[in-house]
Amino acid sequence: MQLSGNNVQPETSSKTLVDLRRGDAATLDHIDLPGKDARRLMELGFLPGVRITAGHSAPGGDPRVFQVDGSEIALRRETARRLKVRLDKTRPAPGMP
Amino acid sequence: MSECGDCHGCGAASVVEFPGPLASPKIVALAGPPNSGKTTLFNRLTGLRQKVANFPGVTVEQHTGIAELPDGRSVGIIDLPGLYSLSPQSEDEQVAHDVLTGERPDTPRPEAILLVLDSTNLSRHLMLAAPILALGVPTLIILNMADDLRNRGGHVDTRQLSAQLGAPVALVSARQGEGIDEVFEFLASAMPAPAPMELPVLHDVPKCREWAGRVGSRASYRPPVPPKWTRRLDSVFLHPVAGPLVFAVVVVAVFQTIFTAAVPLMDGLRWLFEVSGKWVAATLPDSIFRSLLIEGVWSGVGSVVVFLPQVLFLFLFIGILEDSGYLARAALIADRTMARVGLQGKSFIPLLSAYACAVPAILSTRTIENKRDRFATILIAPFMTCSARLPVYTLIIAAFLPNRPVLGPFLGARATALLGLYLLGFLAAVVTARVLKSSILKSGHTPFLLEMPSYRWPTMRSIGLRLFDRAKVFLRRAGTVILLVTVVLWIMAHLPPVNGKAPAIEDSLAGTVGRTLEPIIKPLGFNWKIGIGLVTSLAARETIIGTLGAIYGMDPESHKLGLQKALQHDLTPGGAVALLVFFAFAMQCISTIAVVRRETGGWKWPILQFTYMGVLAYGGRVPRRAPDQVIAASPPPPLPETRW
Ligand SMILES: Nc1nc2c(ncn2[C@@H]2O[C@H](COP(=O)(O)OP(=O)(O)OP(=O)(O)O)[C@@H](O)[C@H]2O)c(=O)[nH]1
Numbered sequence A: 001m002q003l004s005g006n007n008v009q010p011e012t013s014s015k016t017l018v019d020l021r022r023g024d025a026a027t028l029d030h031i032d033l034p035g036k037d038a039r040r041l042m043e044l045g046f047l048p049g050v051r052i053t054a055g056h057s058a059p060g061g062d063p064r065v066f067q068v069d070g071s072e073i074a075l076r077r078e079t080a081r082r083l084k085v086r087l088d089k090t091r092p093a094p095g096m097p
Numbered sequence B: 001m002s003e004c005g006d007c008h009g010c011g012a013a014s015v016v017e018f019p020g021p022l023a024s025p026k027i028v029a030l031a032g033p034p035n036s037g038k039t040t041l042f043n044r045l046t047g048l049r050q051k052v053a054n055f056p057g058v059t060v061e062q063h064t065g066i067a068e069l070p071d072g073r074s075v076g077i078i079d080l081p082g083l084y085s086l087s088p089q090s091e092d093e094q095v096a097h098d099v100l101t102g103e104r105p106d107t108p109r110p111e112a113i114l115l116v117l118d119s120t121n122l123s124r125h126l127m128l129a130a131p132i133l134a135l136g137v138p139t140l141i142i143l144n145m146a147d148d149l150r151n152r153g154g155h156v157d158t159r160q161l162s163a164q165l166g167a168p169v170a171l172v173s174a175r176q177g178e179g180i181d182e183v184f185e186f187l188a189s190a191m192p193a194p195a196p197m198e199l200p201v202l203h204d205v206p207k208c209r210e211w212a213g214r215v216g217s218r219a220s221y222r223p224p225v226p227p228k229w230t231r232r233l234d235s236v237f238l239h240p241v242a243g244p245l246v247f248a249v250v251v252v253a254v255f256q257t258i259f260t261a262a263v264p265l266m267d268g269l270r271w272l273f274e275v276s277g278k279w280v281a282a283t284l285p286d287s288i289f290r291s292l293l294i295e296g297v298w299s300g301v302g303s304v305v306v307f308l309p310q311v312l313f314l315f316l317f318i319g320i321l322e323d324s325g326y327l328a329r330a331a332l333i334a335d336r337t338m339a340r341v342g343l344q345g346k347s348f349i350p351l352l353s354a355y356a357c358a359v360p361a362i363l364s365t366r367t368i369e370n371k372r373d374r375f376a377t378i379l380i381a382p383f384m385t386c387s388a389r390l391p392v393y394t395l396i397i398a399a400f401l402p403n404r405p406v407l408g409p410f411l412g413a414r415a416t417a418l419l420g421l422y423l424l425g426f427l428a429a430v431v432t433a434r435v436l437k438s439s440i441l442k443s444g445h446t447p448f449l450l451e452m453p454s455y456r457w458p459t460m461r462s463i464g465l466r467l468f469d470r471a472k473v474f475l476r477r478a479g480t481v482i483l484l485v486t487v488v489l490w491i492m493a494h495l496p497p498v499n500g501k502a503p504a505i506e507d508s509l510a511g512t513v514g515r516t517l518e519p520i521i522k523p524l525g526f527n528w529k530i531g532i533g534l535v536t537s538l539a540a541r542e543t544i545i546g547t548l549g550a551i552y553g554m555d556p557e558s559h560k561l562g563l564q565k566a567l568q569h570d571l572t573p574g575g576a577v578a579l580l581v582f583f584a585f586a587m588q589c590i591s592t593i594a595v596v597r598r599e600t601g602g603w604k605w606p607i608l609q610f611t612y613m614g615v616l617a618y619g620g621r622v623p624r625r626a627p628d629q630v631i632a633a634s635p636p637p638p639l640p641e642t643r644w
C-alpha cells in the first residue's frame, strides 16, 4: 500500500464498512454523512462504538446486509463507504485499543 | 379510503368511523417501530382486517377501529405507521408523528398510547420509549412477539421494566393472542399518566441508546439467540448463484401455475355459468328481462368471474412473498437494477405491491424519504402489471397462442407470453424512471436503508383471510361496476328499437358509439367492438372482458362461439398484440388517477402521467403496422386447442 507523505494516521482509521467481507466484524468509529442521514443510521443502531458484522449481500456484493445491535440492515456500498470503522482483529496487535 | 373499495390490492375490511359524541369513547393510538406488530394487535383488538405483512412500512396511513371492552364500553383505536423516533423523515412517519402530537386536523389527539415494541430486539426498540413517554400521555408499553422471545431463549422482567419506565408494561404475543387481556385491562382502567422519570436528551441518539440499554439491563433483559433459520435461509436466498436462481425459479413457477393449476377451477366456474344460464333460460318466460339476464349478466359478468381462480393464485403467491419476509430479500437482489435507473432500493417494494394493484402501491411510496424519488416511483407504478390486467392478458393469450411447451413441462408458451408482458411493463417502468431521474426529477441521494425482517411462517389463517378478502373485492367489483356497465351496454344495444325489436347491434346506440370511435382505433387493428371495450375498461380494466362477453352474447353470429373464438374473429394476431400492448401501457384506471392526484397534491402529475402512458399505448404500435393488417379481414388460423 502506498503511503502518502505526511499521513501519520494509523491505517485502520481509513477503513470503512465496504472493506468488510462476509463474517468480518468491526467497530464503528464515526459516520461521515449529513446530520439527518447520520441520525437515521444511528436510530437503526449504527452508533459509534457498536460492533458491526458483515452478512450476506445481493449478487455482486452490493447492497450488503450488516448485523448491528440485534437487527439486520442492508446498506448500499455508497452509504457503507461513509461509515468509518476500526477492524476487530482476532488477535489484536500490541498497542492497539 | 374510497379508492380502496374498488381495488384489488387492498381488500381489507372497511374502517369504522368514530361514533358520534354520544358514545364519545376514549381514543388510543398504537405507536411503535416499523414491523413490530402494531397492525396485528390492532386487528386483534378491533376485529378488523387491516393489512399485516412481514416487512417494515406496511401501514402508511392511520386507520381507526373500535375495541369492545369486556365491560361493554368501547374504545377507539388508531393504528399508525411505524416510527423510529419523533423526528420524522418520511411521509408515513410524519403521519404517525402528527397524530401522536395532535397536529393532524382530521384526527383527534389520542388520550393514551399503546407503544408496541419488538421484545426480541428490545434494547434498540426501547429507545423509542423515551420520546413517547416524554409526551406525558398515559402509555402502556407492549413487548410484542413474546412467543418468539421465549422460543429463542430470551427473557425480560416486566415488573422491573415497568418500575424503570414509570409506566405499565405487558408482555404480549399479538399473533397468538397471549397477554391481550392485559391490554384490555389497561384500556378499561383509568389509564394513569406515566410517572415522571429521568429521560435522556431526546435529540442525542447515543444518549438515548445508552439509556435504553441501561433500562433493559436493569430489567434483566436477555436478548434471544439470533434466529438460526433466518441465517440458514439467507445463505440460500442471498447466495450469489443460488439466490438469483431461486428467484427465477419462483417467478417461472408462479406464471406456469397461473396457467395450469388455475385451469380446472376456471373450467369448473365456466361450466357452472353455462349450466345456470341454461337453467335460467329454461325457467323464465321469454321476456326483455330474461334476455337482459342471459345476454347481459350471465355472459357479461360471468365471463369476468371465471377468472377468479387465477387472480386468487396470484394473491396466494404475493401473500406468501410478503408474509414470509422474502420480499425484503427480493428488494435487495433487485436493488442494483433500481440503482442503475437512479432509484432507491426502497422503490422496489411499492413496485412489487403494484403487481396486486397500483393504488396501495402508490400509497406505500410514502416510506420513501426523498420526495423526488417518491414521485418518480408514483409515476412508474401503474406500468407494473396489476391483477386487473391479468384476466385480459390470459384471455387474449389463450385465444391466440397455442400452448406449446417451451421449457419441457416446466414452462408453456402461454406462460412465457404472460411473463413477457409482465417484463414489458417492468421495462417500461424502469426506462421511464431513468428518464425522469435524469431530467425533471433529478435529485441527490438519500441513503438506502432496509431492515431485513426475520423469516416467519405465513399462517394458514392469514393467507386464507387474505384470499377471502380478495375474492370478496373481486366479486364485489364484478357485481357492481361490471354489472352496471354491462346493463347500460345492454340497454344501449337495444336502442333505438326497430319495429318494436332490438336493432342489429351495429346500428344500435352502442354500435354507433363504437363505430364513431372506430377511425381512431383502426390504426391499432381494433374494430368498434373492441373500441367499446376500451371505453368501458376505463371503469376497471377487466370490464373489457365483461363488455366483450355481453356484446358477443347479444350478437347472434358470435353467440355460439364463446368468448375466445369470437375474439379470434374480431382481431388479427397483430391486433391482439396491439391490444396487449395497449393494456400494458395505458393508464385506464380512475382509482389510480385519483390516488396520484391525492398523493402528489394536484392535477399536474396525474395529467402528465395519463398523457405519457396514453401516447405509449397508442404510439407504441402504429409505426410497425402493416397496411393490410387493419381489422379482421382474413379468417384467423384455427387453433388446435381451445382450452385455457
Ligand atoms: N411471532 C410473532 N410474530 C408476530 C407477532 N405479532 C406480529 N407478528 C408478525 O410480525 C410481522 C409484522 O406485523 P405487522 O402487524 O404488520 O407490523 P406493524 O408494526 O403494523 O408494521 P408496519 O405497519 O410496517 O409498521 C407480521 O409478519 C406478523 O405476522 C407476534 O406476537 N409473534
Ligand SMILES: [Mg+2]
Pocket: B038, B039, B040, B051, B052, B058, B059, B080, B081
Ligand atoms: Mg402496520
